[in-house]
Amino acid sequence: MGKEKAxxxxxxxxxxxxxxxxxxxxxxxRVTTGEMPxxxxxxxxxxxxxxxxxxxxxxxxxRMLGDCHFAVLNNKASHPNAGKAFLDYxxxxxxxxxxxxxxxxxNRKGIYQPLPGADRIQYVQMENLDAKAFEEKKKQxxxxxLR
Amino acid sequence: MESTKLLLVLxxxxxxxxxxxxxxxxxxxxxxxxxxxxxxxSPETPVVDAVxxxxxxxxxxxxxxxxxxxxxxxxxxxxxYRAGNALYDVVLNNTDPLYIMAxxxxxxxxxxxxxxxxxxxxxxxxxxxxxxxxxxxxxxxKNVVRPENVPRTLEDLVQPKYRGMLVMADPTLHVTTIQ
Numbered sequence: 018m019g020k021e022k023a024x025x026x027x028x029x030x031x032x033x034x035x036x037x038x039x040x041x042x043x044x045x046x047r048v049t050t051g052e053m054p055x056x057x058x059x060x061x062x063x064x065x066x067x068x069x070x071x072x073x074x075x076x077x078x079x080r081m082l083g084d085c086h087f088a089v090l091n092n093k094a095s096h097p098n099a100g101k102a103f104l105d106y107x108x109x110x111x112x113x114x115x116x117x118x119x120x121x122x123x124n125r126k127g128i129y130q131p132l133p134g135a136d137r138i139q140y141v142q143m144e145n146l147d148a149k150a151f152e153e154k155k156k157q158x159x160x161x162x163l164r
Numbered sequence: 165m166e167s168t169k170l171l172l173v174l175x176x177x178x179x180x181x182x183x184x185x186x187x188x189x190x191x192x193x194x195x196x197x198x199x200x201x202x203x204x205x206s207p208e209t210p211v212v213d214a215v216x217x218x219x220x221x222x223x224x225x226x227x228x229x230x231x232x233x234x235x236x237x238x239x240x241x242x243x244x245y246r247a248g249n250a251l252y253d254v255v256l257n258n259t260d261p262l263y264i265m266a267x268x269x270x271x272x273x274x275x276x277x278x279x280x281x282x283x284x285x286x287x288x289x290x291x292x293x294x295x296x297x298x299x300x301x302x303x304x305x306k307n308v309v310r311p312e313n314v315p316r317t318l319e320d321l322v323q324p325k326y327r328g329m330l331v332m333a334d335p336t337l338h339v340t341t342i343q
Binding site for chain 1: 186187190191193194196197198199200201202203206207208210211214215218219222223225227233234241245250251252253254255256257258259260262263264265266267269270271272274276277278279281282286288291292293294295296297298299300301302303304305306307308309314315316317318319321322326327328329330331332333334335336337
């Protein structure tokens with residue numbers, strides 16, 4: 018979806034008056050209970066909530082949006098060595114397998130979460146915004162979604 | 165004889181891999197500074213707790229985890245940092261809040277030996293390797309949405325028949341949705 022098309026889609030989506038919640042987690046909860054039929058949210062909830070019996074599935078979009086996650090050390094950490102030891106472990110295979118078994122999409126070839134089709138999901142990395150652009154987007158979406 | 169050689173190679177490989185992953189000198193130093201790491205992050209608590217359990221078993225180090233939304237994690241971390249009382253050692257979060265924190269000079273660059281296992285194009289110069297991905301898509305409840313009404317594309321969601329059926333994170337509050 019190009020920029021122009023994406024902006025048109027956002028305006029049209031806002032016009033649908035979706036229920037807005039604090040984060041992806043409550044969006045996943047609302048669709049899990051059936052209170053809301055459809056959510057734009059993390060696909061991992063299909064697995065994590067599904068293993069507790071939630072009747073969820075996801076649309077096999079050609080490409081989805083991917084939000085990159087990192088593990089980073091505080092430069093004024095009170096426990097810098099413990100922090101480094103944790104990062105060494107967190108970034109390694111064993112931890113990545115645990116994350117995947119618990120439904121996370123990890124960035125390691127050959128380690129996939131158990132959701133059917135997880136290994137075939139293609140994603141586009143989300144746009145990174147600096148603090149100024151971030152505030153501008155917030156205001157812009159406020160005008161579109163909250164009017 | 166061949167099987168003995170193979171066994172020796174495997175033992176050697178497992179030793180070297182282990183050494184690369186967890187440096188005993190680092191663990192000793194961590195024990196001297198209290199033996200515990202404080203982590204703030206946005207991944208759900210049960211997931212991180214599962215990692216912490218094996219981390220503790222492997223290293224003997226403790227770990228406390230505080231979870232909130234990506235934006236709340238950034239706000240708390242920045243408030244503490246500016247007040248000169250940053251309690252966290254490690255942050256697990258997504259790109260934008262971490263870039264904002266990096267720009268404020270709050271993050272340390274650490275070249276973890278395990279980062280070498282990631283392709284170069286998956287390593288951010290400031291934040292290190294991309295460890296996991298939040299994949300955002302369309303999730304639906306099969307008991308409520310009939311198969312013939314399941315949307316096929318993102319654009320389908322703006323069809324009138326889906327009015328009043330959608331929930332999403334607030335794009336004026338939620339970092340990932342703002343992106």
